[in-house]
Amino acid sequence: MVEGNYFFPLSTRFVAARARPVNRLLRIEDMQGETLAEFRARAVIVSARMGRLPRSIALPDGGRFETPDNDGVDALKRALGLGNPGRFLDMIERSRNWIALSLAMAAVLSYAFIEYGIPAIALALARATPPSVGTAISRQTLDLMDRAMLRPSTLKPQDRARAQALLARVAQQSPRGPKGYHLELRHGGAGIGANAFALPDGTIVMTDELWALARNDEEIEGVLGHEMSHVERRHGLQELYQASMIPAALAVVTGDISQVSQLAAVLPGVLVETHHARDFEQQADDDAAAKLIAMGAKPSRLADLLERLETSHCGKTGCGSASWLGSHPDTDARVARLRAETK
Amino acid sequence: MSDAGAAPPAAAPRTYEFEFRGDGGEYFGIWIVNLALTVVTLGIYSAWATVRTRRYFRGNTVLADHAFDYHASPVRILIGRAIAVGILVAYNISIAISPIMLIFWGPLALFLIPWLIVSSLRFNARNTSYRNVRFNFTGTYGGAAKAYFLWPIIGILTGGLLIPLARRVRDYFYINNHTYGGRPFRTEFDAGRIYGIYILALAMWIGFIIVAAMLVFGFAAGMTPIKIEPGHGSGMPSPLLILAVLIAEIVVIAIGVWLTTQIFNIAVGNTVLDGRHRLGAGLSGWHMSWILITNIVATMLTLGIFYPWAQVRLARYRLSCMSLEARSNLDEFTSEAFATQSAVGEEIAGFFDLDFGL
Numbered sequence: 001m002v003e004g005n006y007f008f009p010l011s012t013r014f015v016a017a018r019a020r021p022v023n024r025l026l027r028i029e030d031m032q033g034e035t036l037a038e039f040r041a042r043a044v045i046v047s048a049r050m051g052r053l054p055r056s057i058a059l060p061d062g063g064r065f066e067t068p069d070n071d072g073v074d075a076l077k078r079a080l081g082l083g084n085p086g087r088f089l090d091m092i093e094r095s096r097n098w099i100a101l102s103l104a105m106a107a108v109l110s111y112a113f114i115e116y117g118i119p120a121i122a123l124a125l126a127r128a129t130p131p132s133v134g135t136a137i138s139r140q141t142l143d144l145m146d147r148a149m150l151r152p153s154t155l156k157p158q159d160r161a162r163a164q165a166l167l168a169r170v171a172q173q174s175p176r177g178p179k180g181y182h183l184e185l186r187h188g189g190a191g192i193g194a195n196a197f198a199l200p201d202g203t204i205v206m207t208d209e210l211w212a213l214a215r216n217d218e219e220i221e222g223v224l225g226h227e228m229s230h231v232e233r234r235h236g237l238q239e240l241y242q243a244s245m246i247p248a249a250l251a252v253v254t255g256d257i258s259q260v261s262q263l264a265a266v267l268p269g270v271l272v273e274t275h276h277a278r279d280f281e282q283q284a285d286d287d288a289a290a291k292l293i294a295m296g297a298k299p300s301r302l303a304d305l306l307e308r309l310e311t312s313h314c315g316k317t318g319c320g321s322a323s324w325l326g327s328h329p330d331t332d333a334r335v336a337r338l339r340a341e342t343k
Numbered sequence: 344m345s346d347a348g349a350a351p352p353a354a355a356p357r358t359y360e361f362e363f364r365g366d367g368g369e370y371f372g373i374w375i376v377n378l379a380l381t382v383v384t385l386g387i388y389s390a391w392a393t394v395r396t397r398r399y400f401r402g403n404t405v406l407a408d409h410a411f412d413y414h415a416s417p418v419r420i421l422i423g424r425a426i427a428v429g430i431l432v433a434y435n436i437s438i439a440i441s442p443i444m445l446i447f448w449g450p451l452a453l454f455l456i457p458w459l460i461v462s463s464l465r466f467n468a469r470n471t472s473y474r475n476v477r478f479n480f481t482g483t484y485g486g487a488a489k490a491y492f493l494w495p496i497i498g499i500l501t502g503g504l505l506i507p508l509a510r511r512v513r514d515y516f517y518i519n520n521h522t523y524g525g526r527p528f529r530t531e532f533d534a535g536r537i538y539g540i541y542i543l544a545l546a547m548w549i550g551f552i553i554v555a556a557m558l559v560f561g562f563a564a565g566m567t568p569i570k571i572e573p574g575h576g577s578g579m580p581s582p583l584l585i586l587a588v589l590i591a592e593i594v595v596i597a598i599g600v601w602l603t604t605q606i607f608n609i610a611v612g613n614t615v616l617d618g619r620h621r622l623g624a625g626l627s628g629w630h631m632s633w634i635l636i637t638n639i640v641a642t643m644l645t646l647g648i649f650y651p652w653a654q655v656r657l658a659r660y661r662l663s664c665m666s667l668e669a670r671s672n673l674d675e676f677t678s679e680a681f682a683t684q685s686a687v688g689e690e691i692a693g694f695f696d697l698d699f700g701l
Contacts, residue, residue, distance in 0.1 A: 007475035010678040012524070014474065047412075050395060051369045053402035054410050062678065064475040066409075089395075093372040102379035103648075109382050110647075268643065270588075
């Protein structure tokens, strides 16, 4: 016998009532024992057990019996010969072992997703992205940077011509060929300084400061080879996709796509993206080294420039504070790797 | 006792407080099992997970000692999701074949979205019950198109001047089309009040932007997403940049939540059910911001583990600030007869899980 409330058919009106099995019938009666409703057990729908939620028994005429007595309802179901398919779910949701197992599984799978899933998906998406999209992104990015941070190059015409010639020379080593790249020279100023970056459509931007920092052509060729690798391997697009994967994954897993949760996902997205950026840099260094070797130059030339770049960015103010470039402990590792490839 | 022949006692109003009885630890078990089963079944279980989650939150929402309930069938939601995934795949394939297909998809989305909104609201309302009686949503396709497209566009075209009015149209559409046992919810409030809230929020915004513009200018360089430098391409963004992004995020959320909460109070606080039962809402905008921001921070710091407690905490506060001033013991409601709920759109909408957050 289970005590609860009986709601009259299709109505909010209720009375205190009891539910009990009578042979294969479910009988609802009021506290005086008067029968209020009686149905075949197979005709009623008992809600599945979950936490401490009240249970309800939906009756075929639109009436309803509701009770907080979960164990009572389970006993009632047994007495009526009804199966209890929802019981297992409720059991594992309250079992420490199952919860621990679920948690471990979620942790392992999240790690696998971040470590292997995200790069794989981003690569597939980057490959599937039509070139027109890459061109549009590149144009917008360069436009934005020109307005916000970059200034026109102040290099002498002969230096510019030499830079273009170096690009064409290195591009011979790239499957895209000289037509696949386009060099833009800019003055970096205080914000950018000595720097170079690649855009998805093959545009490579190099600053005057980087040009000035280099001591020979081979160092510049190393930088250009590095940037060309980013273009060949579509690293730029992959980074874009990687950063947006975390918010998307969170939306799928939590089913929560409110603005607040999306904002909260931005930062983890950026962190995951920077985590994978390390691999891209290493790949680009290796490709640059291969190009330098093919051209008869030493990969250590790029290492020389990297070291000087580190000093120029971090020398005056110290890496951690004023410069957003910050300190990058693995510059040493990159330099060592390039030097090793020289032998 | 002695007032012979007085008016029936039904006229005396009585205020009932909403309350949330869920528990973070209990919900954690449900949530993590949902998550694990969803992954193991490659997403198929997500339909069941959605129903269990909604049932947990509605079932723990209590008014006058009676809980709400949720009745949606997971299989229907699963079918809807399958169709939604099919549409997404078709969209992506057609775009990959030819970007010109966007000309076809653009207008289609324009028609699809109001339909999805109405279907989703109706699906969730009809599957929600309180005291054996179901809710319903009677909004039309045209109404949704007006509330979610026409008015926001008018708001933007007028340089934002009519955005508060557009917001009121949306709230009216949402609330005034909901019914309980066939009896209407009705809200009505002065446009002036909603304008006041927007003007205050705008003032806070401008104040923040002035301060931020001075501070952030130096860090703008870090925002370009595909910048790849040879010397410094890997490693972490500097702590300063992270801090700047964090502060901006927090302020954006705080002002946004404050605004939404103030409007919620007005819209819900002026809502009357069946012309006599009055809803009350007295949430504090800053307290809501505090809860949401600390929830986000705690969820991030715990790598997501805190999420169930965060949701429970939010529901508990929100409901603790809501009440119903009833003119009867609410015995008079009866269920309306619905046509069978077989429209496919109702389930597709479940996939997109449109969150209106009112």
